[in-house]
Amino acid sequence: MSETQEPARKPQQFWPSAVRLMKLLTPHKAAxxxxxxxxxxxxxxxxxxxxxxxxxxxxxxxxVVGRSLPAGTSQAQVEAGLRAQGQDTTADMVSAMSLVPGQxxxxxxxxxxxxxxxxxxxxxxxxxxxxxxxxxxxxxxxxYDLRAQIERKLNALPLSYFDTRQRGDVMSRVTNDVDNIQTxxxxxxxxxxxxxLTVLGIVIMMFAVSWQLALVALLALxxxxxxxxxxGSRSQKLxxxxxxxxxxxxxxxxxxxxxxxxxxSYGRQRxxxxxxxxxxxxxxxxxxxxxxxxxxxxxxxxxxSYLSYVGIAVLxxxxxxxxxxxxxxxxxFIQYSRExxxxxxxxxxxxxxxxxxxxxxxxxxxLLDAPDQEPENPTARLPQRLRGEVRFEHVDFSxxxxxxxxGEPPMIEDLSLHVEPGRTVAIVGPTGxxxxxxxxxxxxxxxxxxxxxxxxxxxxxxxxxxxxxxQVGMVLQDAWLFTGTIMENIRFGRQDATDEEVxxxxxxxxVDRFVRAxxxxxxxxxxxxxxxxxAGEKQLITIARAFLSRPSLLxxxxxxxxxxxxxxxLVQKAMAALRENRTxxxxxxxxxxxxxxxxxxxxxSGRIVEQGSHAELVAADGAYARLxxxxxxxxxxxxxxxxxxxxxxxxxxxxxxxxSAQ
Numbered sequence: 001m002s003e004t005q006e007p008a009r010k011p012q013q014f015w016p017s018a019v020r021l022m023k024l025l026t027p028h029k030a031a032x033x034x035x036x037x038x039x040x041x042x043x044x045x046x047x048x049x050x051x052x053x054x055x056x057x058x059x060x061x062x063x064v065v066g067r068s069l070p071a072g073t074s075q076a077q078v079e080a081g082l083r084a085q086g087q088d089t090t091a092d093m094v095s096a097m098s099l100v101p102g103q104x105x106x107x108x109x110x111x112x113x114x115x116x117x118x119x120x121x122x123x124x125x126x127x128x129x130x131x132x133x134x135x136x137x138x139x140x141x142x143x144y145d146l147r148a149q150i151e152r153k154l155n156a157l158p159l160s161y162f163d164t165r166q167r168g169d170v171m172s173r174v175t176n177d178v179d180n181i182q183t184x185x186x187x188x189x190x191x192x193x194x195x196x197l198t199v200l201g202i203v204i205m206m207f208a209v210s211w212q213l214a215l216v217a218l219l220a221l222x223x224x225x226x227x228x229x230x231x232g233s234r235s236q237k238l239x240x241x242x243x244x245x246x247x248x249x250x251x252x253x254x255x256x257x258x259x260x261x262x263x264x265s266y267g268r269q270r271x272x273x274x275x276x277x278x279x280x281x282x283x284x285x286x287x288x289x290x291x292x293x294x295x296x297x298x299x300x301x302x303x304x305s306y307l308s309y310v311g312i313a314v315l316x317x318x319x320x321x322x323x324x325x326x327x328x329x330x331x332x333f334i335q336y337s338r339e340x341x342x343x344x345x346x347x348x349x350x351x352x353x354x355x356x357x358x359x360x361x362x363x364x365x366x367l368l369d370a371p372d373q374e375p376e377n378p379t380a381r382l383p384q385r386l387r388g389e390v391r392f393e394h395v396d397f398s399x400x401x402x403x404x405x406x407g408e409p410p411m412i413e414d415l416s417l418h419v420e421p422g423r424t425v426a427i428v429g430p431t432g433x434x435x436x437x438x439x440x441x442x443x444x445x446x447x448x449x450x451x452x453x454x455x456x457x458x459x460x461x462x463x464x465x466x467x468x469x470x471q472v473g474m475v476l477q478d479a480w481l482f483t484g485t486i487m488e489n490i491r492f493g494r495q496d497a498t499d500e501e502v503x504x505x506x507x508x509x510x511v512d513r514f515v516r517a518x519x520x521x522x523x524x525x526x527x528x529x530x531x532x533x534x535a536g537e538k539q540l541i542t543i544a545r546a547f548l549s550r551p552s553l554l555x556x557x558x559x560x561x562x563x564x565x566x567x568x569x570l571v572q573k574a575m576a577a578l579r580e581n582r583t584x585x586x587x588x589x590x591x592x593x594x595x596x597x598x599x600x601x602x603x604x605s606g607r608i609v610e611q612g613s614h615a616e617l618v619a620a621d622g623a624y625a626r627l628x629x630x631x632x633x634x635x636x637x638x639x640x641x642x643x644x645x646x647x648x649x650x651x652x653x654x655x656x657x658x659x660s661a662q
Contacts, residue, residue, distance in 0.1 A: 049117050177363050219308060220305060471552040554579055
């Protein structure tokens with residue numbers, strides 16, 4: 001599996017990816033309108049409340065000052081008396097108030113203002129809860145649809161896409177990146193709107209209270225924008241590197257677990273641990289750099305807000321003392337100044353999550369934008385039941401189309417083969433000869449570059465892939481079973497099969513005999529670490545699954561290589577029942593398993609070098625005879641019971657492509 005990863009995202013990809021991410025929300029315009037309206041009204045109430053609270057402060061202060069003044073005089077007389085005594089500063093303060101000398105606090109008006117403020121904050125909080133609830137439902141629908149798109153995309157991608165990427169990296173895009181997008185949408189969309197509107201509302205209210213103090217407060221904006229822009233642009237690259245490193249590490253972990261036994265059998269624990277430590281260190285450096293750099297945004301913004309607060313406090317105090325501002329307005333403005341920096345700080349803090357979410361969106365969109373398998377335009381349909389005649393006519397195929405164009409030899413070159421209906425064709429040859437590639441072409445996992453493949457005289461390119469593959473049953477070297485009961489695993493071959501049909505298929509393929517011995521029988525749940533079923537029994541279950549699907553064509557890809565010699569005979573009997581009256585392609589390394597095949601095809605370097613029956617090929621003393629003697633060097637074929645491993649041909653250069661296909 002190639003470890004080639006996607007290049008790190010560039011900063012200029014941020015906005016296109018952000019716009020595309022926002023377009024995912026367009027089907028939910030009505031709900032988003034509710035969210036925006038709730039945020040707007042909530043912000044208006046939250047911004048207006050400090051001004052009302054300032055009025056309450058003025059009522060209290062005016063009552064305290066008024067009570068200390070002589071009753072029966074007017075405010076103008078008090079002011080004139082203070083100025084006559086040379087107390088101009090106090091006179092300026094009194095002139096800015098609305099008081100009645102000798103009268104204390106107006107508790108009726110004060111109570112009304114306090115109740116109004118409480119009502120405003122209560123309604124604002126309720127509206128924020130409403131927008132959070134609606135937005136959460138919208139985001140859940142968007143993520144649901146996005147996962148559905150990814151699932152459809154994975155099914156539409158050609159096999160070559162997965163040949164060139166680590167499964168762990170693909171899984172990371174499907175799981176981690178989508179989860180990160182969900183978090184970014186939930187935590188940034190409404191909050192971003194709320195904070196932007198809060199900043200605008202506060203700016204308007206600050207100018208309404210005092211434009212001089214507002215200018216001091218606004219000095220924080222350009223400084224904050226510069227800080228966020230400089231730091232944010234640099235952290236975007238680091239976040240892209242973080243998610244790339246996450247994909248690489250996930251790929252390594254997936255390979256380590258799936259190949260756990262192999263790693264231990266070859267004593268490669270230290271090597272795998274060293275690779276893990278190296279990749280974990282790369283993720284640590286990338287994540288630490290991204291988090292550290294983006295984390296500096298908040299302290300920088302906070303420092304700027306402190307500077308602004310100091311300037312406002314000094315200038316505001318001077319204006320209150322000079323009577324140019326009431327104490328309530330000053331109190332309201334100080335609260336505005338504090339609330340003004342808070343949304344700015346939150347916007348800066350959200351930049352971390354937003355940048356990480358956009359980096360994940362870029363990776364997800366790269367997956368969604370990957371070219372699909374070649375579009376099909378079916379012009380023919382298969383009959384309900386095929387005869388099973390297969391014909392290869394001058395077939396050419398290369399995994400790397402560019403290399404083939406440059407003159408390198410193709411993987412399959414000018415291959416022609418005719419398979420009669422109901423016949424069993426065994427395909428043998430050294431590693432990299434093109435055996436698995438040949439049957440993959442029949443299934444259209446890859447599209448041929450030249451020639452034709454005919455099924456009952458119909459070019460398979462004129463058929464829908466789904467219709468074609470519905471006629472083919474496969475039993476692979478690895479017995480793939482999913483978590484579920486034995487009954488469900490067999491029924492996977494044909495979903496509409498009855499329980500009786502499943503049991504009949506199990507009996508025909510020797511599954512029923514060991515299933516009956518299990519405590520739960522066909523309801524036994526198989527899991528990845530299932531130990532109640534052996535490797536050979538798992539293979540028998542896959543054969544039963546293929547039997548149940550009633551295929552017209554059968555592909556057996558080294559189906560006995562993972563079982564012991566004792567179980568091999570049982571598996572061979574099951575496969576014999578499966579092959580009966582079906583055209584079958586058997587890929588085999590153990591030549592003892594294919595001696596009864598109707599035709600044995602020997603491949604080398606993508607070409608058929610020999611074909612015939614076992615006896616004919618042994619008598620010809622060619623490539624097959626050499627493979628045969630290599631496996632049975634210590635006795636005749638009838639005496640051999642433990643075949644040796646396959647001997648690769650000399651000079652084979654295309655083994656990597658063949659192994660990836662297998």
